[in-house]
Amino acid sequence: MTPAASSFPFLSVLIFSPVAAVVVLSFLRSERAQRWWTLALTTALALFSLLLLPRFDSGTHAFQFAEHAAWIPTLKINYTLGVDGISLLLVLLTTLITPLCVLASWNYIRTRIREFMIALLLLETTMLGVFSALDTILFFVFWEAMLIPMALMIGIWGGPRRVYASLKFFIYTMAGSVFLLVALIALRLETGSFDLAATMGHPLADGLQSWVFAAFFISFAIKVPMFPFHTWLPAAHVEAPTAGSVLLASVLLKMGTYGFLRFALPITPHAVQTFGPAVMWLSVAAILYGGFAALAQTDLKKLVAYSSVSHMGFATLGIFALNAGGIEGATLVMINHGITTGGLFMVVGLIYERLHTRDLAAAAGIGRHMPIFTFCYGVFCLSSLGFPGTNSFIGEFLVLAGGFKVSKLLIVCAVPGIVAAAAYNLRMLQKLAYGSSKNPAHAHLVDLNFREIAMFAPLIAFVFWIGLNPSPIVRIMHASVMHLLQQANHTAVQVAALPLP
């Protein structure tokens, strides 16, 4: 099978359908119609994106479903799209999460439904664009444009400190990405092209590599966010509406790690080898810091937000381990974090909808009144702490195994973080499920309705499916990861065998 066998512009359709849907949406008068239309469109898009799977050839690392057109010839900027095994998974994650976000906003968003749905759809466009773009400027356009709907979502529909959180999120990310832009222009002048594939193969002088890597690092590390750059994340997560938190955690954070995989590793391999150990130590710092900070939180959303910092630490740790286990584990962590943390934010959103508080103490004991809810909550908590049989276990195990090959000391240092993950998740679960409920506000609690079950069911299915049978997903990305390692010029390419259960 040849790569790019399909002539149908799958990716363009995926990326621009939400924009087309916005046009229709702006003519819909009733709020009910607006919700249903967005749900229908995003669900249809999710199903449509599944069509990519059978057409995807996982035997090759080549970019598939490729599309190419001249965009701005004078500046040599092209409209180039394509996905490999890594980005395909992230595209699918995005399309599958978005309809769930619509469901999560069904009653949570009470004002300006139309505008909210427009922001959500535009966000989906930019997210899909980031993962499919193969032209560096096209990538940057989507990367930056994403800020606008997200900042509006936090700033308009967020909590009490929404303005502060929105501005902080915007300024942090923007400050990081201006350097990314300079790096992309410098690369264009060095390699003569904004084309990502051409840039990847181009040998760069060590000095330039260091500078370019520094620019990449600032930009992507803020997005991930890595340890010293993480302070925007708790603020943004806590204030964002549920759908915003879910998308932020599930997809937006992945853009940072995706950036490392797609840009830093192949384009600046020498700098990655030089600075990689330092980045790994920062990742361990994030695992520890995120874990222990989560342990101290009483606000449920903050707790989940700090756990995100910790989980994303695993992702960056795996990436910079620069071996097959590490990178495949990191990609799995990215997917798993999208599923699990997305689920946790939805759960917290439900508590907030019912109790109008996110305080752990105030929510203690709600499990007595809501058994189905508690089941869902339990699954996500166990997954979040990396319980064997759930999705996160596989990813974190691979990352740790990969990291172990690089430095035993490093992994030993990360272990307290894993213990902390068990502690904060079990503490949360124990309080919610078994805490003594004398709170009169709990008397009227109702369990999940059909919409809410529909929201969790796919995520729970994925938790167990990936947890028990991760090989289909690993198979999709395997060839791409191997090629990435070759590009990163590492000897570990030979260590291809996967310690899969």
Add this chain to the structure above:
Amino acid sequence: MTTLLAFLPEFILLAGALALFVVALGDAQEKIARVVTLVTAAAVLLATLFTFNQQAVLFNGAFRVDPFSQFLKIAIAFGYLCLGLLSRELCDINGRTRPEYHLFLSFSVLGLLLLVSSVDLITLVLALELSSFALYLLVPMRRERVGQKVQMESAIKYLMFGIAATGVMLFGMSYLYGLTGSTSLPVILAQLPALLDSPLALAGLALTLAGLLYKLAVFPFHFWTPDVYQGAANETAGLIASLPKVGAVAVLVRLVSLAAPDNASFAMLLTGLAIASMVYGNLIALVQTDLKRLLGFSGIAHAGYALVGFVSLDDAGYAAALYYIVGYMLMVLACFVVICRVSRDGANVSIADLAGLHRRSPMLAVTLLIAVFALAGLPPFVGFMGKLSLLTAALAQGHMTLVVITVINSAVAIYYYLRIVRAAFFGEAEETAAPLKLNWSTVALCLLLIVGITGLGLVPAGVVDTISRSLAAIRYPGVG
């Protein structure tokens, strides 16, 4: 006949302006004046489109109609039409002088149309002054009322600085004339690059630029900007902020291209001006509360960005600067549309006044959002593509420091642009703030500008190509 046809846009505008003069003689002719302006603007825009492919040299070589000038005339005519639509109410202009307002608006635009075609130093100064003097008169036309007498002060400031800048410019031109024995740019272009190693020629060229840098509000020539923006009526400030900058950049391209591409000291001078403008404008803008003053300081910063294109001293840079300034014209016009419509009875608008705009008028709020994010340089709007081409051009010539300072500046600038967005979208209106009713011309204007800002950002290929190709014209093929 074809040569006269090439003069068609200016001719129509002149006829329109004369008609306005007649109209202004009578009393209470405001409505007629408005219609005449709109019809003239539409006709001029059509004429510029019609004469786009014309090439001619008129008036003994002083006036060139070439692709370069014609492209800019389209942009200016488009801006004129926008201003015509914007100046529907003119609530802060004294009722009796409103017809005159339209008259001077048209004369100012006429000056700019002549300016972009001028290739003789004398014509250039005349066109520049025609456009400037009309503006000097527009500023003090704002209505006097209790607590508002700044218009006179700003008018005097504008006039004094303007005349001083023109003086410096004329002084510089005398050097150019003394060195080359001609006032014709094509002749000067043929001789000057060889002479530019001498400090005298460099000083002459630099002083000549002063008059244009004043129009553009680049750092040491910026003092008038915030005060005039604040003192002039909203519509007048919208005019001053937009169209003259396009004209100034156009003439700067003609003049700067007199320098050889490898002239390091000239590049250094421009780099210094660009950095000073960006840093000064952005830092001061951070603490502004009046929206027009904020736009004034951000305008100084944007003039600095535009100068980044000139530093490379090559066609890629000039094309980037032109593209950027055309985009800037649209963005800043969009901001002023919102200011004019939000303003209560023509008063100045503070950032706090924008509170709850997304409820009061979603249309204006979205226009402001797009304009502000475009000014901040976010994709997919024209501000991003403009900045990208500026940075690419500067980096291609190795100006790394300048590029890094530019991007740091755009990161700083995001803060004050976000303050505007915060007020308009995240703030809530007071109880008294009624929804704003927009008339058809405002809605049309908003849509026109949104499409322009987004369209130029998403599909810039056509415009960028046109600009790049038109730059061949400033080498004056077949002359000198």
